[in-house]
Amino acid sequence: MEYQSFLIKYAEIGTKGKNRYIFEDALMQQIRLHLEKVEGSFAIQKEQGRIYVNAKTDYDYDEVIGALTKVFGVTGICPMMQMEKCGFEELREKVLAFVKREHPEGGFSFKVRAKRADKHYPVTSDEINAEVGHDILEAFPDSRVDVHDPDFIVYIEVRQHVNVYTKTVKGAGGMPIGTNGKAMLLLSGGIDSPVAGYMIAKRGVRLEAVYFHAPPYTSERAKQKVVDLAKLVARYAGPIKLHVINFTEIQLYIYEQCPHDELTIIMRRYMMKIAERLAEANDCIGLITGESIGQVASQTMFSLRTTDEVCGLPVYRPVIGFDKQEIVDLAEKIDTYETSILPYEDCCTIFVAKHPVTKPNLKSIQKSELKLAEKIDGMLETAVSTEEVIWCS
Numbered sequence: 301m302e303y304q305s306f307l308i309k310y311a312e313i314g315t316k317g318k319n320r321y322i323f324e325d326a327l328m329q330q331i332r333l334h335l336e337k338v339e340g341s342f343a344i345q346k347e348q349g350r351i352y353v354n355a356k357t358d359y360d361y362d363e364v365i366g367a368l369t370k371v372f373g374v375t376g377i378c379p380m381m382q383m384e385k386c387g388f389e390e391l392r393e394k395v396l397a398f399v400k401r402e403h404p405e406g407g408f409s410f411k412v413r414a415k416r417a418d419k420h421y422p423v424t425s426d427e428i429n430a431e432v433g434h435d436i437l438e439a440f441p442d443s444r445v446d447v448h449d450p451d452f453i454v455y456i457e458v459r460q461h462v463n464v465y466t467k468t469v470k471g472a473g474g475m476p477i478g479t480n481g482k483a484m485l486l487l488s489g490g491i492d493s494p495v496a497g498y499m500i501a502k503r504g505v506r507l508e509a510v511y512f513h514a515p516p517y518t519s520e521r522a523k524q525k526v527v528d529l530a531k532l533v534a535r536y537a538g539p540i541k542l543h544v545i546n547f548t549e550i551q552l553y554i555y556e557q558c559p560h561d562e563l564t565i566i567m568r569r570y571m572m573k574i575a576e577r578l579a580e581a582n583d584c585i586g587l588i589t590g591e592s593i594g595q596v597a598s599q600t601m602f603s604l605r606t607t608d609e610v611c612g613l614p615v616y617r618p619v620i621g622f623d624k625q626e627i628v629d630l631a632e633k634i635d636t637y638e639t640s641i642l643p644y645e646d647c648c649t650i651f652v653a654k655h656p657v658t659k660p661n662l663k664s665i666q667k668s669e670l671k672l673a674e675k676i677d678g679m680l681e682t683a684v685s686t687e688e689v690i691w692c693s
């Protein structure tokens with residue numbers, strides 16, 4: 301086992317005043333859930349302003365780091381040596397041995413930053429810095445101290461125990477899942493919606509998702525692709541309840557009854573209505589889409605306004621101001637891109653008009669929808685009541 305312990309750094313949740321413990325507990329719970337997926341047994345402990353993960357068995361370092369870097373709320377993971385408090389001589393020896401193990405290559409610049417939280421410890425922080433710095437320089441004559449931009453910092457925290465670390469792996473940031481309610485993600489097989497889900501989940505929001513499936517126009521493979529995407533997002537966001545809605549009848553009905561240049565907008569309005577029903581039945585207090593202004597006809601400001609008109613719940617569109625490339629960059633970072641670009645058909649593209657309206661007129665859309673009055677309510681009922689639920693984790 302390379303390291304016995306990891307120090308978990310968190311930033312934003314540290315500022316929540318009296319509610320801080322709620323955020324810390326949620327973070328610990330999330331760390332626990334993520335570590336359940338890797339081999340080994342771990343104790344997660346809290347000490348004022350610090351969370352530690354202590355390994356109780358052997359584990360695979362890369363696997364543990366892989367899990368911890370997907371926990372929202374964590375800003376940094378520091379593999380560390382944690383030891384009982386001891387005399388200063390012994391402390392110096394142990395720190396030096398640790399630095400030798402961590403940076404055997406030498407030729408580095410460094411600085412020592414000691415923090416004595418336990419004021420009973422007989423050596424001050426400044427003295428620790430000076431003495432340990434001296435030890436390292438002596439052991440590595442080709443190293444040098446650089447207080448402004450060192451290759452690494454040797455942190456020595458004298459608290460209940462002594463924590464020593466020199467490396468910090470960047471965490472996912474954000475807030476722990478479960479601290480900010482739940483929202484319903486409209487998840488298509490595209491590039492944008494998985495990224496949108498990731499971004500909102502990062503703010504501590506639990507996700508459910510809905511996929512509108514149009515068999516036989518969209519295939520089982522297209523559906524499987526959405527399931528795979530939900531699983532990829534779930535690596536960060538936790539288990540996602542995916543509602544698969546059969547949308548074929550509704551789409552065909554709209555296609556028969558309404559002007560074709562308004563198809564996409566009308567279809568999207570019904571998607572939103574169904575998503576909202578599912579949201580309300582499942583305690584979700586918002587909807588999420590991967591829309592970005594101007595990306596396609598249905599995403600102009602005019603179109604978005606028309607879509608929003610049917611929604612009572614707030615619609616969160618975290619990539620609204622992103623260029624496609626910025627969304628692609630994020631998709632690559634969270635590993636959804638390769639799956640998103642698999643070339644399966646999408647229900648929106650099958651029924652799309654050659655020249656969709658880009659400035660839909662709300663009155664005209666509402667008028668067209670009157671032509672659906674006879675059957676649409678029953679169809680919405682059926683679509684919701686025949687949903688298929690797939691848990692993705």
Ligand code: ATP
Binds near residue numbers: 513598648
């Ligand atoms: P993506 O935005 O995921 O890349 P896309 O660009 O093809 O897919 P559009 O068809 O323009 O997206 O739809 C915009 C948004 O509407 C999507 O980001 C998604 O939130 C939602 N959406 C579209 N099609 C579906 C679907 N079949 N099921 C669920 N949500 C959908």
Ligand code: MG
Binds near residue numbers: 492493595
């Ligand atoms: Mg899109």
